[in-house]
Amino acid sequence: MILDQPAFGLGAHTVSLGEALVGLAAIVLALLAAMAVGLWRASAARKEAARRSGELEYRLAEMAGQLRSFAEATAERDSHLAHRLDARLDQVSSRLGQNLTDTTQRTADSLSKLHERLAVIDTAQKNITELTTQMVGLQDVLSNKQARGAFGQARMEAIVRDGLPAGAYTFQATLSNNTRPDCVVDLPESGLKLVIDAKFPLEAFNALKAARDEGETRQAAQRLRRDVSVHIRDIAQKYLIAGETHDTAILFVPSESLYADLYETFEDLIQRAHRARVILASPNILMLVVQTLQAVFKDARMREQAGLIKSEVAAILADVERLNDRVTDLRKHFGQASQDIDRIAVSSDKIAKRGLRIEQMELKDASAPQDGDDGHEGGRSESPRLVAGR
Structure with a gap:
């Protein structure tokens, strides 16, 4: 056969025509396969390129949309910002005008109040002038011993009258020994009387305050000690009556400063008063005593109502x-x-x-x-x- 005929030789081996054709066919098939793979790869590459191109176009379109949205949002924000700036400027202008109006009104009010205060100051000045006149009158009153005694008694009566019921006290009452203290308080249940007498040793006190050297101070202190001792002795002898008055009496000093000086400087007078069963009381101390008596009277009324x-x-x-x-x-x-x-x-x-x-x-x-x-x-x-x- 023709295919069995030798075509060429390779060394000692002789290749027949059929084998040569088969080998050629295999080579052609290999070439075709390689070309097909290359074409497939090229097609795949073109498809991939087309897909990437599509994706790129989609992303470009998406970016263009985002850029467009961003531009619209930016324009809207700019418009909103301009509107807010206009509104804020209007508010600032309105507030500035209102503040100017309020400032003007407050200034007018302040001026009006200033005029009123000036008028009040003028009135106060007149009152101070009148008060000065009254102080001069009070000084004249205190310089008179009888008027000074009446002043102390009036202050004591005001404290007692404000704190105790009307039937619980008597002013200028006469005791069994024909003495007349400034005030007598009828103590409940016991039937005894609490004596309150007002004394005002102002001359000795003023002399002590006006002393300029040690000698004058010693003389004024002796005078004050003597005057207060006389008052303590008089109260103890006249107003402490067994079975009629309470075993303690009150010496009312109508001056807080005098009372403080007595307790601070003249301790011997305080001890002497305690031994004589006489209690020195300033206006504040007398108020405390009156409040205590209020509780005593209230307790007595409650006991009366107990039955x-x-x-x-x-x-x-x-x-x-x-x-x-x-x-x-x-x-x-x-x-x-x-x-x-x-x-x-x-x-x-x-x-x-x-x-x-x-x-x-x-x-x-x-x-x-x-x-x-x-x-x-x-x-x-x-x-x-x-x-x-x-």
Whole structure:
């Protein structure tokens, strides 16, 4: 055959024409396969390039849309910002105008108040002038011993009158030894009287304040000590009466500064007053004493009312006991009424049932108790009742 004929030789081996054709065909097929793979790869590359190009175009379009949205949003924000700036400028202008108006109004008010205060200052100046005149008058009053005593007594009377009931004190009362203290307070229950007397050693006090050297100070202190000692002795001798007055009396000093100087500088006078059972009291101390007496009078009134309160409580307890008895009787009446109502209900039920039987013409012998008769209502002997016929 032709295909078996030798075509060429490769060394010692001889390649036939058929083998050569087969080898050529294999080479051609390999080339075709390589070309097909190359074409497929080129097609795949073109598809990939086309896909990437599409994606790129989509991203470009998306970016263009975003840029467009951004531009629109930027334009809207710019417009909103311009509108807010205009509104803010209007508010600032309005507020500035209002502030100017308010400032003008406040300035006018301040000027008006300034004029009013100047008028008040003028009035105060007039009052100060009048007060100066009154102080000069007060100085004249205090320079007179009798007027000064009346001033101290008036201050003491004002404190007592404001703090105690009207019937608890007496001014300028006469004691059994014909002495007349400035004030007498009737203590409750004991029947004793608390004596209050006002003293005002102003001359010695002023002399002590006006002393310029040690000698004048010593003389003024001796004078003040002597005057106060005289007042303490007079009160202890005149106003402490056994069985009539309280064993302690009050010496009222109508000056806080004088009272403070006495307690700070003249301790021996304070001790002497304590031994004489005389208590020195300034206006503030007298107010405390009066408040204590208020509590004493209130306690005494409460004790006076204790008997009445006790009798009223006993009457209330008796009323409560009677009320309890009446509630018990009422409870019994309610129990009896409840039993009567139950019996009435039983009788009503029997009447209703018998009426129903009469209506249905189902009458029976009345000699036999029916429906729980207790022998009091349904147990009467009756003639045989008619039986319904047809």
